[in-house]
Amino acid sequence: MTGVQTCALPISIGTILGAAALNYTLVNSPFSIVIVLVLLAHELGHYFIAKRNDGDPDFPIFIPLPFLIIALTKVSAMNADGRKQTALSGPVCGFLAAVLFIIFNNIFRFMSNIPLMLLAFSEIVMNYFGSDGKKYREAKKERYYDDFSNPIYNVRFSS
Numbered sequence: 001m002t003g004v005q006t007c008a009l010p011i012s013i014g015t016i017l018g019a020a021a022l023n024y025t026l027v028n029s030p031f032s033i034v035i036v037l038v039l040l041a042h043e044l045g046h047y048f049i050a051k052r053n054d055g056d057p058d059f060p061i062f063i064p065l066p067f068l069i070i071a072l073t074k075v076s077a078m079n080a081d082g083r084k085q086t087a088l089s090g091p092v093c094g095f096l097a098a099v100l101f102i103i104f105n106n107i108f109r110f111m112s113n114i115p116l117m118l119l120a121f122s123e124i125v126m127n128y129f130g131s132d133g134k135k136y137r138e139a140k141k142e143r144y145y146d147d148f149s150n151p152i153y154n155v156r157f158s159s
Contacts, residue, residue: 058073
């Protein structure tokens with residue numbers, strides 16, 4: 001680990017704890033902690049898949065605001081396939097985390113299932129129309145054009 005990444009890990013942990021503390025203090029509901037944990041799973045999905053695809057991701061940074069959390073994971077130096085997988089992995093990991101909370105909630109009943117189901121639904125639908133979906137569609141389009149720029153497709157046959 002480089003010195004910058006060693007410094008970024010405590011900042012990432014501090015910002016996620018700050019976001020959880022601020023929103024729990026304002027809302028005073030376990031749902032605020034669930035939202036923070038689903039967002040953490042979402043961002044770590046981006047981080048670990050980017051690492052797997054030889055990208056250069058930074059640790060996720062969370063900007064705590066009242067009733068809102070902004071999360072950023074900067075990833076650089078990746079090909080189109082890696083960007084497509086990285087963009088798709090966040091919503092999938094967030095959805096799976098929300099489903100796990102639904103299962104956990106059915107066992108221990110700490111809140112209603114309706115907000116958890118809406119969270120799982122929004123993790124897929126809202127991210128499709130949001131920035132992750134846009135990045136996925138751009139990488140998919142770029143990959144499509146890369147396939148046809150391959151020299152094997154540019155062979156000309158003479159008659």
